[in-house]
Amino acid sequence: MTDDDRVFKALGDPTRRILLDRLFERDGRTLTELESGLEMTRFGVMKHLRVLEEAALVVTRRSGREKLHFLNPVPIRLIHDRWIDKYRERRVSALADLKTELEEEPA
Amino acid sequence: MKTTADTAVTTQVYRVYIKATPQAIWDAITDPAWNARFGYPGTSSYDLRPGGAFRAVATPEMVQAMQLPEELADGEVVEADPPRRLVQTWRFLFDPELAAEGFTRVTWEIEQDDGGISSLTLIHELENAPKTAAQVASVAHILQGGGGWAMVVSDLKSLLETGSPMFGKTEQG
Numbered sequence: 001m002t003d004d005d006r007v008f009k010a011l012g013d014p015t016r017r018i019l020l021d022r023l024f025e026r027d028g029r030t031l032t033e034l035e036s037g038l039e040m041t042r043f044g045v046m047k048h049l050r051v052l053e054e055a056a057l058v059v060t061r062r063s064g065r066e067k068l069h070f071l072n073p074v075p076i077r078l079i080h081d082r083w084i085d086k087y088r089e090r091r092v093s094a095l096a097d098l099k100t101e102l103e104e105e106p107a
Numbered sequence: 108m109k110t111t112a113d114t115a116v117t118t119q120v121y122r123v124y125i126k127a128t129p130q131a132i133w134d135a136i137t138d139p140a141w142n143a144r145f146g147y148p149g150t151s152s153y154d155l156r157p158g159g160a161f162r163a164v165a166t167p168e169m170v171q172a173m174q175l176p177e178e179l180a181d182g183e184v185v186e187a188d189p190p191r192r193l194v195q196t197w198r199f200l201f202d203p204e205l206a207a208e209g210f211t212r213v214t215w216e217i218e219q220d221d222g223g224i225s226s227l228t229l230i231h232e233l234e235n236a237p238k239t240a241a242q243v244a245s246v247a248h249i250l251q252g253g254g255g256w257a258m259v260v261s262d263l264k265s266l267l268e269t270g271s272p273m274f275g276k277t278e279q280g
Contacts, residue, residue, distance in 0.1 A: 003124065026116055059120045059228065070120035077246075077257040078123075078264070081273060 003056075004082070007075045010055035015040065016048050020057060023071035030066050117236075119244060121229040123260045127267040129217040129225050133190030135263055136215055145272045146259040149179055153195070159184040161195050175201050182210060191217055197231070199239055208236040227263070229256055 001009075010016055015038065022034055035045040049069065052058040059072045125132060135141040139150040149165040163180040170177055182196035193215040199205035212232040219225050233240040245255040265273045 027120075028116055028118055056122050056124065059122045061118075061120060061230070070118070072120060072122045073244075073246075073257045074121050074123045074260055077261050081261060 003075065004079065006055040007057065007079055010051050010057055013048070013051075015045075016052055019045070019048060019052060020071060023058065023069060027070050028061075028063075028068040030068060034069060117233045117240065119231045119233060119240065119256065121231075121256045121260050122226055123264050124220065124224050124226050125264045125267050126224055128223075129190040129219050131267060132217050132225055132227050132263075133193075135267060136193065137189075141266075145262040145266045147179060147254055151180075153184060153187075153193075155184060155187040155189070155193075157184060157186060159187075161197070165201075182213075185212070197239075199242065205238050205242060208239050211236045211239055227260060229260060231256065 011020075018038070019034055023029060031042070031046065031049070034049070035042055038045060040048075049058060053060065056072055056075050059070045061068050061070060127135075135145070137151075137153045137155060139152050143150040143166075147163065147165065148169040149163055151161065151163040154160045161180075161182040161184055162178070164177055165173075165175050165179050169175060178200045180197060180199050180201075182198055184193070184195050186192060186194040195213050195215075196210040197213045198208075198210045211234075214230040214232075216228040216230070217225055218228075231240075231243055233243070243255050244257075246257065248254070248258075262272045265271070
């Protein structure tokens with residue numbers, strides 16, 4: 001599996017996206033904080049976090065006795081640069097061309 | 108009273124996997140000949156011993172184009188263990204409000220992984236530095252005053268893997 005595959009796979013699950021959103025709101029959380037309010041066993045949340053870690057979307061650091069989870073924005077940045085930017089530019093310029101064409105058309 | 112959790116919120120962590128040796132990544136970060144080629148248009152110089160100076164200077168073109176002072180950032184080397192670990196302090200100088208927040212702490216960790224891949228993890232401790240935190244988390248383009256760490260380390264990956272950065276220094280955004 002390539003890095004991109006791992007990121008897309010990790011993002012392709014609603015629970016994992018919720019976990020990322022939680023870290024986006026407040027970074028550096030423990031497993032206990034992350035699992036609160038989720039209708040899922042601790043084991044289930046751990047499994048999802050492992051998939052996110054394998055995709056490097058989450059990076060863990062030890063702080064004293066606690067293991068803290070951090071959102072790593074770099075893989076999304078790389079996906080953005082590789083996939084989103086390219087298509088967005090083409091779409092935007094196509095729309096801009098269309099606008100120019102339509103506006104030039106006599107009424 | 109500050110708890111561990113409060114402190115953690117002010118820390119930002121960035122990790123990128125790069126097809127390069129730890130030494131190549133170390134050189135790219137610390138050697139001005141390399142670090143001039145990614146991230147901010149400028150060079151960073153390090154005196155790689157505890158207490159040694161760190162200084163990031165903008166290129167003359169950058170100074171002129173963005174009305175910046177020449178000095179972008181300064182700091183001090185806390186720990187240098189080539190090619191694995193570099194701890195330094197970091198203070199932005201290009202904006203008075205950022206400069207007023209004072210020194211923050213940046214740790215670069217480089218680890219060899221499998222198959223010629225290494226990981227670079229950047230940890231920026233940003234306690235009491237909300238403006239600096241916003242600056243380094245920025246997703247705006249480097250040449251539009253953004254250039255957070257995500258972009259800088261992505262650019263470093265691109266430079267080491269393809270020989271050219273994504274946000275080429277000569278390419279004006």
